[in-house]
Amino acid sequence: MPFGLTGKRVWVAGHRGMVGSAVARRLATEPCEIVTAGRETVDLKRQIEVEEFLADTKIDAIVIAAAKVGGILANDKYPADFIYDNLIVEANIIEGAHIANVDRVLFLGSSCIYPKFAEQPIRENSLLTGQLEPTNEWYAIAKIAGIKLCQAYRKQHGRDYISAMPTNLYGPGDNFDLNSSHVMPALIRKAHEAKLRGDKEIVVWGTGTPRREFLHVDDCADALVFLLQHYSGYEHVNVGSGQDVTILELTRLVCDVIGFDGKIVHDLSKPDGTPRKLMSADKLRGMGWKPKIVLKEGIHKTYAAFLAGQSVIRTLEGAGK
Numbered sequence: 001m002p003f004g005l006t007g008k009r010v011w012v013a014g015h016r017g018m019v020g021s022a023v024a025r026r027l028a029t030e031p032c033e034i035v036t037a038g039r040e041t042v043d044l045k046r047q048i049e050v051e052e053f054l055a056d057t058k059i060d061a062i063v064i065a066a067a068k069v070g071g072i073l074a075n076d077k078y079p080a081d082f083i084y085d086n087l088i089v090e091a092n093i094i095e096g097a098h099i100a101n102v103d104r105v106l107f108l109g110s111s112c113i114y115p116k117f118a119e120q121p122i123r124e125n126s127l128l129t130g131q132l133e134p135t136n137e138w139y140a141i142a143k144i145a146g147i148k149l150c151q152a153y154r155k156q157h158g159r160d161y162i163s164a165m166p167t168n169l170y171g172p173g174d175n176f177d178l179n180s181s182h183v184m185p186a187l188i189r190k191a192h193e194a195k196l197r198g199d200k201e202i203v204v205w206g207t208g209t210p211r212r213e214f215l216h217v218d219d220c221a222d223a224l225v226f227l228l229q230h231y232s233g234y235e236h237v238n239v240g241s242g243q244d245v246t247i248l249e250l251t252r253l254v255c256d257v258i259g260f261d262g263k264i265v266h267d268l269s270k271p272d273g274t275p276r277k278l279m280s281a282d283k284l285r286g287m288g289w290k291p292k293i294v295l296k297e298g299i300h301k302t303y304a305a306f307l308a309g310q311s312v313i314r315t316l317e318g319a320g321k
């Protein structure tokens with residue numbers, strides 16, 4: 001094992017997000033100490049604050065789950081935020097880690113780093129072999145830069161910095177705002193509200209034909225902790241389920257779980273994005289890791305978390321009155 005976690009202090013940067021909180025939950029089962037720091041403690045966009053935080057806090061490893069993320073429309077609408085925020089945060093943390101002599105960093109990217117028409121399933125070596133998908137090229141460029149930062153610090157300074165590229169993730173703690181969310185939380189919310197209102201139909205963006213691969217965030221966190229312990233290498237590693245579905249199939253599955261049996265209609269004014277981005281799972285499987293949560297079970301769990309969140313909001317509203 002290149003990196004045993006016993007007695008180590010691991011900083012989960014971005015611990016309040018869906019991925020960061022899942023990584024913190026997973027790390028809580030290991031004999032390590034989890035370090036977290038909210039925005040009030042360190043603003044990750046300020047280089048000096050990151051450097052001071054790392055100088056003051058003895059850290060053995062960092063998981064960079066801090067990122068500006070969003071669905072297809074948010075990516076398209078806020079290109080400056082998606083490229084700048086992600087570039088600055090990853091650069092500050094990676095350079096800060098090097099200065100503070102932190103020898104273990106796990107950087108997280110996304111499957112959108114690959115060319116729009118990459119051969120499927122997409123292997124790690126497809127990176128930079130073609131044009132990116134225009135709706136998310138800003139985010140993708142920032143994430144590609146993150147991979148390259150890890151590789152550069154490995155090459156020039158001998159740092160053991162690695163990168164993982166998760167597929168489309170979903171689960172508890174997701175963003176359910178319809179304008180900025182990814183497809184899974186959007187469909188869960190739409191189907192739930194349509195059912196409550198007794199609507200006859202649910203609106204799905206685009207043609208419904210794009211294919212997407214989904215991985216529950218708890219499986220992703222498990223894979224990330226596995227990589228942190230077992231992987232040391234120059235190339236990034238895909239983290240996926242190895243299976244994809246069309247958006248229409250996903251919509252039917254979500255409606256089935258939620259119990260909404262109305263019609264599915266398409267809003268063709270919204271973009272489809274990449275036609276398909278199924279990643280090859282061979283590299284991670286070859287190391288001995290595989291996911292545990294099948295898609296339907298994961299949707300059930302996420303819907304339960306969504307309902308629990310709704311009841312928390314209702315309770316708070318009730319308490320405030």
Ligand code: GFB
Nearest residue numbers: 071072075112136181182183186204205206210271272273
């Ligand atoms: O999840 P999503 O927003 O992101 O959309 P991407 C996936 C597909 O679902 C697209 C369709 O074809 C959408 O048009 N879709 C259908 C919907 N109904 C909805 C809806 O109500 N909301 C949303 N959001 N989509 C993002 C990238 O791409 O994925 C990011 O923009 C990142 O950079 C992330 O890589 C994982 O899979 O298209």
